[in-house]
Amino acid sequence: MKDERQYKTPFFTKLKAYGTSDVSPFDVPGHKLGRVKNDLMDFTGQTMFALDSNAPIGLDTLGKPHGVIKEAEKLMASACGADKSYFLTNGTSVGILAMIMSTCRANDKIILPRNVHKSVINALILSGAMPIFVKPDIDIELGIANGVFFETYEEAIRNHPDAKALFVINPTYFGIASDLARITELAHDNDMLVLVDEAHGAQFYFSEKLPVTAMAVGADISATSMHKTGGSLTQSSVLLTKGRRIDHVRLRSALNMLQSTSPSSLLIASLDVARKTMYFEGERRINKLLALADKSRKLLKQIPGIKIIDQEYVEDRPGFDFDLTKVVIKVSDLGLSGFEVYQKLRKRYNIQMELAESHIVLAVLSIGTTKDDLERLILAFKDLSDKYYKVRKRLPRIKFIYQFPETFARPRDAFHAPKIHVPLEETYDEICAESIMIYPPGIPFVIPGEIITKEVINDIKFYLKKGSIIHSELDNGNIKIIDKEHWIKWEGEYDEF
Ligand SMILES: Cc1ncc(COP(=O)(O)O)c(C=O)c1O
Structure with a gap:
């Protein structure tokens, strides 16, 4: 049964009413709800500017929500099975900074995979926490770092029983999820907080067919990029929390230290409406997407020189799961590197991939991905295979970076x-x-x-x-x-x- 309250978009509704009212704005921003014409407005129309306001009466404040933002955050928390949510207007990057700064004090140990995003390293600098890196599963053939096995976390916990927190990526950029449920249970049994990077996992909250979410397994806090796969505007993310281990006063003060006092109303509104869409349509549309993705994978696999990651990939990696909305394509058997294919796809076929590595390119799918887009991708790979597979002279020198350099100082x-x-x-x-x-x-x-x-x-x-x-x-x-x-x-x- 769907919760009827999720039809509400408290912030967006109020913002729309304000932007279309006959208000005389003597507050910032200086474009005065779109009264200063410019090239961007000529292109997008005035409406976008009319919705770009700062903090007029009735629109609440992100730093201390008490009205429509608070209401919208509650709806987000409930839609994601969290106890509480915080809207972010500087991406999951700021969520990660705040979650580590508010849970780890200087010299506290935090157990974390080496393949963390740079915001995590920045959080170590800001918090003064001491990293205890654990090694992710490495796939030499594909040249990527995956999730971390349960046993690896277990060993790190055994060697560092005084660690304050444990950090998990759910999933990696390439869609690999670690055994979050078991890892969370183990960490909690050892009095450690579980902090989760769900930059690439927002869609998990709206489908039973995708890996488990941080909130579903009782992790303490997750930073989730709604903008990457949940349909909100770029830079809009959420922090989700569960249970009683998080100090919300400290978290709020870290967030207010890091976020602007002029957060974008467009970003906040986009979170509000994306949550509604995903809540009501996510499951159905993700199911449709997964069927399309499955078909596309099968067709891609038939192309000479192309290999694809799918659920089979995690079957011999105990505890791991795979996010089927990611299409990881091994291209190096064509005699081209992932970097070359990434460039060619854009130049020749106007296809923009998410990223390239030595062996692979990555396509990130969402409920916005169309059948036509996927067909174009398949055709492009057929063409590349025709052109390069048979004539391939020598495989490019494939290299895989995975460093674990020695630490000398925090x-x-x-x-x-x-x-x-x-x-x-x-x-x-x-x-x-x-x-x-x-x-x-x-x-x-x-x-x-x-x-x-x-x-x-x-x-x-x-x-x-x-x-x-x-x-x-x-x-x-x-x-x-x-x-x-x-x-x-x-x-x-x-x-x-
Ligand atoms: C694994 C991971 N964590 C965190 C982030 C930061 O997310 P955001 O772009 O929402 O700040 C990224 C961004 O690419 C990422 O790949």
Whole structure:
């Protein structure tokens, strides 16, 4: 039985009424609900601007909700099986910062997979928490990092019984979900909080056919990108919480420290309406999508040189589950790298994929994906296969990066240490003072406080050569390392490092 209250869109309804009222706005924003014409307005129409207001009477405040935002957040929590929800206007990135800052104090240990998003590394810097990295399952053939096995978390918990929290990705960028139910139970039995990154899992909340959600298994908190797969506008996400372990006063203060005092009303409204659509139509439309995806996978699999991940992939990986809304396509047997295929798909067929790795490209599907889109994808792969599979000369040099460099200092200490800027070649055996990663998917080669190895240097060079964008903080190719000569390492440093 559907809950009739979910038909309500409290924030959007009020915003619409305000934007279309005959108000004289003497507040910000300065476009005054669309009275200052510009090129964007010529294209989109005035309505978008009429809905872009700040905090007029009746529209509540995101930092301390008491009216329509509070009501909308309650509906979101209920739709997702959570006890409480917080709307976010700076993506899941800000949710991750707030969840770690509010649960881990300086020097608290947090157990987390190495293939975390960069916002997690930033959260380590802000909170001062001490990372205890665990190794995800690695697929050398596909060149991707997957979920973390239950036993790996179990061992980390055994070795670090004093850890404050455990961090789980549900699912990874490539759709692999760890055994969240068992991991959560184990963590709770050991008095640890369970923090979940559901940037790629918003759709799970609206279908029984997808992996379990953080809230369903009783995890304490999840950051969920409604914008990625739930249909809301880019940058709109939610924090969901369950149970009594979360300190909501601390969470609120972390959020208010990190979020703008002028949150976008368009983003908030988009969360409100996306929740309604997903609640009432999600299940039916996801079922339809899964049938389409299944058919497409079967057709793609028949194309020479193309391999596809599906449910079978997780069958010999105990406890793992697979998000069937992700289409992971292995292309390297065509004699092309994922990076090349990613570029060709856009240039020749006007197909924009989510990301590329050495061996694969990834398509993210949602209830907005059409049959036509999938047909175009299949045709494009047939064409690529015709062109490249038979004539393939030599497989591109396939490489897989997976670094677990040695930690010398906490990320926070490295961030605050004096630094020097040196060319990549000169960083061998130095202590890194920044996170270096490729984007997407934003997984770090090395993070602040870790020692730079030969492999790290070679991997960075490899990706640069392949045309990837390396996110380091300097524009001139130099890398920030710790100036060891002038660094007085903080006395209270933890023992291990
Ligand atoms: C695994 C993972 N976590 C978190 C994020 C951050 O999410 P958002 O883009 O909503 O800030 C991303 C973004 O790509 C991600 O891939």
